[in-house]
Structure formats: C-alpha cells, structure tokens
Amino acid sequence: MSNEEILVELKSFVGAESRSLARLIVYLVEIEERRLHLELACSSMFDFCTRRLGFSEGEAFRRLTAARLVRRLPVLLDAIASGRIHLSSLVLLRDLLTETNVDEILAAASGKTKREVEELLARMAPKPDVMPSIRRLPDRSASGRHGSSRTVSPLPQTTPPSLQLKPIAESRYRVQLTANESLRDKLELARALMSHRNPSGDLAEIIEQAVDLLIEKLSKEKLGTSSRARRSKSSAKHGYVTRAARREAFERDGMQCSFVGENGERCPARCFLEVDHVTPLALGGSGQAENLRVLCRAHNRDAAERVFGHAYVEDRTRERRREASIRPNKGLVETHHFRQRKFVEARSQVRGALLALGFRVDSRI
Ligand SMILES: [Zn+2]
Known part of the structure; x- marks a missing residue:
C-alpha cells in the first residue's frame, strides 16, 4: 500500500468507528429503557457495560454519559456519528447542555480537543475565583483519585469506590491507604495491646481482627439481635x-x-x-x-x-x-x-x- 492509500484507508476506518460508536450508544439507550441489564443479573448499566461488554470503567462511564445525553438531546447522535464531537467533550459539557443551547454548544465544541473544550466551558460557565486561603492539606496523594470515574460520575454507585487493593501474588494482596494521625495512634495502641498475641506486631493481623469485630457489629445492626425477634x-x-x-x-x-x-x-x-x-x-x-x-x-x-x-x-x-x-x-x-x-x-x-x-x-x- 502506498502512504496515501494507508492514510485514506485509516480515515475511512475512523469514520466507520464514529458511526459504529453512535450506533452502540443507541443500543445502550435501548437496553437501559428495556432494562435488559437487570434481567441479565446486572445491578446497573455500569455493571452491565464493564462485566458483560468488557468496557473499561472509563469507557463505560463516557458511553453511558453519552447515552443519557442522547436520550435527552437526540441531536447529539449525529454529532457523534460524524465524529464532530468526542465523548470526553460530552462528559465535560454534560451539565451545561440543554435543548435551547445544544446547537450553539455543538457548533462551538466541534472538532475541539478536550483542553479546548475545557476552556470553552470555563468561558460559558465561569466558576468564581478561588478564595485565597492557607490551610493545611491532608497529606493525600491525588494520583489515585484524579481523573477516576468517582470524581465525575453521575452514575448510580452500586458499589463503593474500590480500596487500593492490588493482587500481588496468589492469595496475596497489597492494601494501601493513607492514615491520619488519629488512625496511626489507634493502630499503634492496638499493636501495643496485642503485643503478647502478635509479637511481631504484624499490621495485617491487627487489621484483620479489627475488621472481624467491625463486621460482627455491623451484621448485628443490620440483621437485628435475637432478643428482639419475638x-x-x-x-x-x-x-x-x-x-x-x-x-x-x-x-x-x-x-x-x-x-x-x-x-x-x-x-x-x-x-x-x-x-x-x-x-x-x-x-x-x-x-x-x-x-x-x-x-x-x-x-x-x-x-x-x-x-x-x-x-x-x-x-x-x-x-x-x-x-x-x-x-x-x-x-x-x-x-x-x-x-x-x-x-x-x-x-x-x-x-x-x-x-x-x-x-x-x-x-x-
Ligand atoms: Zn441485583
């Protein structure tokens, strides 16, 4: 293939991809309306998209956001099919779009990068200046949260955001969290109180016992105690x-x-x-x-x-x-x-x- 042929072919694939994305979104709208996801034992469309369709969390979030917007504003479908707007822009603009402004916003956002759409959004819906203040921030790494669907998701949360819990080997997981001072003090105290039973001071041992107690307490609260079951x-x-x-x-x-x-x-x-x-x-x-x-x-x-x-x-x-x-x-x-x-x-x-x-x-x- 000549270079030119490759480029022409690629362009046609990109066009086909946009059209099939629009079609996919129509199917998502229909599935949600017919509630097929519930019949397939999924507790939400998000669950359906990730577990049944194999989308990543990000893909599922963008496509469902688009599906819900398309249901409200069908004109958006053409813009997606023609590749004029990508789903990341729709996610950014989702709260701004209404029946009256959709044409105007589409025209302004067409062919724009995500960064350009962010600037457009700042012009159309300016936020107040940040108040100057000095405060101590919790020493929390932003990397784990930034850009995750948790911060922007309007989707019903059927499962809470997952813990930082990574499998590292067969039956071994790395649990990572950032403790504040009070949690650190409590862990130290528990370690000291348990020192006879847990001489190595193994943190996993302390946490497992603490979580056992928590589960017992919460189960009792949820299920009631037998004494009041008469x-x-x-x-x-x-x-x-x-x-x-x-x-x-x-x-x-x-x-x-x-x-x-x-x-x-x-x-x-x-x-x-x-x-x-x-x-x-x-x-x-x-x-x-x-x-x-x-x-x-x-x-x-x-x-x-x-x-x-x-x-x-x-x-x-x-x-x-x-x-x-x-x-x-x-x-x-x-x-x-x-x-x-x-x-x-x-x-x-x-x-x-x-x-x-x-x-x-x-x-x-
Ligand atoms: Zn269920």
Whole structure:
C-alpha cells in the first residue's frame, strides 16, 4: 500500500468507528429503557457495560454519559456519528447542555480537543475565583483519585469506590491507604495491646481482627439481635418483616443480591441490599422468611415496578424518603411497623363507621 492509500484507508476506518460508536450508544439507550441489564443479573448499566461488554470503567462511564445525553438531546447522535464531537467533550459539557443551547454548544465544541473544550466551558460557565486561603492539606496523594470515574460520575454507585487493593501474588494482596494521625495512634495502641498475641506486631493481623469485630457489629445492626425477634407469627402474616425473618432471609441468601438472570447468573451486588417480599405485601404476601428475598436496590425496584408500575413505585420511594427524613435512623422493619399502625388505625375507623350504621359487632371486622 502506498502512504496515501494507508492514510485514506485509516480515515475511512475512523469514520466507520464514529458511526459504529453512535450506533452502540443507541443500543445502550435501548437496553437501559428495556432494562435488559437487570434481567441479565446486572445491578446497573455500569455493571452491565464493564462485566458483560468488557468496557473499561472509563469507557463505560463516557458511553453511558453519552447515552443519557442522547436520550435527552437526540441531536447529539449525529454529532457523534460524524465524529464532530468526542465523548470526553460530552462528559465535560454534560451539565451545561440543554435543548435551547445544544446547537450553539455543538457548533462551538466541534472538532475541539478536550483542553479546548475545557476552556470553552470555563468561558460559558465561569466558576468564581478561588478564595485565597492557607490551610493545611491532608497529606493525600491525588494520583489515585484524579481523573477516576468517582470524581465525575453521575452514575448510580452500586458499589463503593474500590480500596487500593492490588493482587500481588496468589492469595496475596497489597492494601494501601493513607492514615491520619488519629488512625496511626489507634493502630499503634492496638499493636501495643496485642503485643503478647502478635509479637511481631504484624499490621495485617491487627487489621484483620479489627475488621472481624467491625463486621460482627455491623451484621448485628443490620440483621437485628435475637432478643428482639419475638414478634408473633400473626404479625408476619400481615406482612411484617420481623428481625428474625429478616435475619433468616440474609442467612439463607447471603450478603448478596439473590436475583438470578435468565442466563443463570446471579447478580453480584453486595451493597445497598434490601429485603423484598416475593409476593408483595399489598397482594397479601407474608413477612415470613419463605416470602422474603435479599435484593439489591435496582432489582428490588425493578421487581416492584413489574407489579405496581413505574408511577406507583416513584410515589412510594418519595414517601419512604420523606418518612426516613422524619424518623432518621429507622430501618425497614420500622417502616413496616409504621405502615401496619396506619392500617390498624384505618381498620378501626371503618369498624366504627359500620357500627354507627347499625351493623352488629363481628369479630371478623
Ligand atoms: Zn441485583
């Protein structure tokens, strides 16, 4: 091939790549709308993109950001397909773009490098000057965080940002963290207190024992203690989730979402786990462990939407958030108690009204 041929061919590949990127983004939009990722046992689109499609975290983040922008502003798709704008620029501009300014911004950002788009952004949405101040910064290396999806991600975080935890050999990991003074003092104190049992002062030993204690404490808080689990079976029939039933569900399902996709794979989510009624409470489902399952937030919500519809679940979520803000630090069990109390109040009002209308007292009312 001549040099010229190589360049012409390359250019056509670049064009084809932009067009196929635009097409890929359309598929991502469609998959999210149809919620296919949930059926495939992924707890989020990010999870789907990294685990199922093999994208890097950065690729997944940029492509999903673009997909969500395209859904809102379809005109962006042409710009991506024609290679006028790259995804890194879209990520930078994502909060600025609206229906009214999208054409103007696209024209201004077309063919620009990321650096040039940053300058454009600074002109269009200037930030106030940094206030002069002198303060002691924690001695934290910025390198681990800078540019990671964590700092810019508008995507739902289904898993917290990972620890600096690198495998270095079979079953060996290097854990790296930056301690402040107080943590250092505590580690030194623990090392001293453990010196008989841990004469070499091995830090891993100290941390493992400390984490064991933490896990025990958090598990107790999450699952409740057996002493308070003496709710009657009848309350479970009315949908109450007793602490005992909740604990049983977690013991059975483990600390992982129990959703299994059509492909037979189980959702790997371990964060934001919730207890869900298999037969919903509103359809007479009991609060006994057989009717409970552990789901991640995304799968729990999806299950509810399949039964009650999107609008109802939106309302309930808002209501629950309001309840939680009124009664902070109360968990799911208390929410059910609260609902049960409202139900009992309503029943006694109906009963009173029926008696006033001349109905006889009947124990079934
Ligand atoms: Zn899940």
